[in-house]
Amino acid sequence: MRSKKLGTTLFVALLVPLLLALPRVSAQPELQPVTPQLTTLPLTGVDQTAYLALDSGSVGAAANRRPAVLTPTLRTKPFQLLGVTWADPEPRPDLAVSFRARVNGTWSDWQPLESGAADGPDPGSPDLPDGTPQARAVRGGTAPFYVGPADGVQVRVEQVGTPSRPLPRDLRLELIDPGASPADDDGNASDDGNAPDNEADATDDDAGTSPPEDDANAPPANDDPRTPDPDVSPTDAPPADAAVTAAQPRIHSRRAWGADESIRRCCVRYLDTIKVAFVHHTATSNGYSRSQVPKILRAIYAYHVKSRGWSDIGYNFLVDRFGRIWEGRAGGITKPVQGAHTGGFNSADSFGIAAIGTYQNRAPSSQLTQAIQRLIAWKLGLHFRNPEGSAVLVSAGGSTTKYKRGTRVTFHAIAGHLDAGRTGCPGRKLYARLPVIQAGVRQLMGAALWNPSVSASYLAPGGRLEIRAGVLTEQNWEVKIHRDSPDNAPVRTFSGRATPDRGTRAIRAVWDGRLEDGHPAPSGTYWITIDSWGGDRSARPYVAKIQVP
Incomplete structure (x- = not known):
């Protein structure tokens, strides 16, 4: 019995270090969508108690004019980002919007919100309901501001400039709680x-x-009209x-x-x-x-x-x-x-x-x-x-x-x-x-091509196609003509050395519709590829399709 107990003790003593040495595998938090929560509050009028406190300097911001809107200090649902919006979608740089937030039980200093932001959808954009620029579902607004976890806010809106424009309709404070995910x-x-x-x-x-x-x-x-040296070497x-x-x-x-x-x-x-x-x-x-x-x-x-x-x-x-x-x-x-x-x-x-x-x-x-x-x-x-x-x-x-x-x-x-x-x-x-x-x-x-082009997608009888591209660094290049597929062997190849100072003519080849042996190319679909490289780096190839009648 004693020897059996000793054997068990030795087995456990040997097993524990092995278990400790194994890598610890933790469960990967699952990536899941999180639905942010939005709280909107109307912004109207001036709270007199808050205005007197503002005048006395007790809120930490000097009042050089009477605000058009001033809220009291509001206790709110938890939020982390805020902004102010209005009914008209145009920016309002004549508004000076500022706020302070209650974060971790402490009120922040006053912070400005950018009200003249020029972002937003274009007229006719799918961002607009029914694709119409007249749609009022798209609202103007300040840039948003991330404050972190907060549960209180105060907002102040002033009109700057002379004469002052009317306040925009339907001024609203937008408070957003982005929610939490284990994957954050x-x-x-x-x-x-x-x-x-x-x-x-x-x-x-x-x-x-x-x-x-x-x-x-x-x-x-930066196109350079000079033509390249025709005596380029393979x-x-x-x-x-x-x-x-x-x-x-x-x-x-x-x-x-x-x-x-x-x-x-x-x-x-x-x-x-x-x-x-x-x-x-x-x-x-x-x-x-x-x-x-x-x-x-x-x-x-x-x-x-x-x-x-x-x-x-x-x-x-x-x-x-x-x-x-x-x-x-x-x-x-x-x-x-x-x-x-x-x-x-x-x-x-x-x-x-x-x-x-x-x-x-x-x-x-x-x-x-x-x-x-x-x-x-x-x-x-x-x-x-x-x-x-x-x-x-x-x-x-x-x-x-x-x-x-x-x-x-x-x-x-x-x-x-x-x-x-x-x-x-x-x-x-x-x-x-x-x-x-x-x-x-x-x-x-590095060796990238820029503005590569083929002069036409159709090679007329007796005509010519010009293939051009610019480069960012000095590099070698090849222009290849392929029949039916760019993966097929080329039926005509041009090559040379390109330098950046030649603009979009750094790479230039002219195809007269003839094959390598001098015979006219049969009718059909052809593919033109441009490859270039310098040192150990190569450009992303350019590929274009043309027709030969």
Whole structure:
């Protein structure tokens, strides 16, 4: 009996260290949609007790004029984000809106809300009910502000400028509780964003989607009229292991931040291509934690949809101060989805990136700017754009842009919201970083092609086709003509060495409709491909289809 007991003791003594050495496996919190809760309160009149306290300075804000609206200190349901909206959808920069909130039992200082925001849908947008710009279901509003868990608020509205306009109709305070999800604190939502560039947290229907062909008629930026040296020498094939430039960065999906797809309405509209990246800031607070970001996204989503009346969150992508990129508007991260971020130019082949925070007086973190660089490099690369070039967009008009409907406006390929609208967005400090972002995008894009084109989609008898493209770095190139499929062996090949100083003529080949042996090409469908590479990096190939009669 003694020996049996001793044997059992020895077995347990040996087993315990082994069990302790095994890796601990914790259950992965399930990603589930979270429905934000909205509380609306009417804003009317001036509370006299609050006004006297304001005059005495006891609330910490000097009153240099009588406010048009001043609430008492209100005890409310729990909320984390707030904004003020009104019936008319146009921005009201003549309103000075401020608030203070009760957070963890303590009243904050007075904080301003941006009331002249120039974001929102274009006239005729699917964001508008029935697609009509007259629809009043879309409301004007301030930028939202994330305060964290709060249960009290006080709001003050002043009219600035002379003469003062009437107050907008139906002023409302919007309080949003984004709810909570176990996944908010999970690694999927709070990792450091340093996944490999080819790893993307995207939904399955986003994967493998090809972007539309580039618009060959887009006005070329920085085109150099000089023709290339015709005495180019043949080049070697690109290295088999050459990396395609500006691969897709890691992008956290809508599911990762708990988007409730049931509150999204209407439809997704796709653009023809992407020509311009508009950079924004959300004009919300800067001191958020990693785990608060999904809550901020859910709250902004609810504010745009439930409070402002849009069909979805306005931005295509959002980037936090930790360098993580988040999917915004639904429709597919690889696709040119029309957003509601830059009034007048949402429908004009652009996409919007919002930096979470306010960057008027505070510089963005290096992680944030580098994430914007990765995102823009990938997105412009999908559509063969020169990050240092420009594009002409046509304004759709509306009250949120400074350009009348039909105005042709030239924008840098990487522009700030204030370039298009009556706004200070993306803030003075972030706007000043756009040249640095542009330089970083160019470096990431490396051997990329820009504005590739074929002069026609039909080769007339005795005619010629001109194939052109610009490059960002010196590199080798090949233009190949394939019959029936781009996967077939080429029937004609051109090659050369391209330099950036030749504009869209850096790569230039002219096909006279003849095969390699000099015979005329038989009638049928042909595919033209452009491949280029420099060092160990290769450009994303360009492919175009033509007909030979």
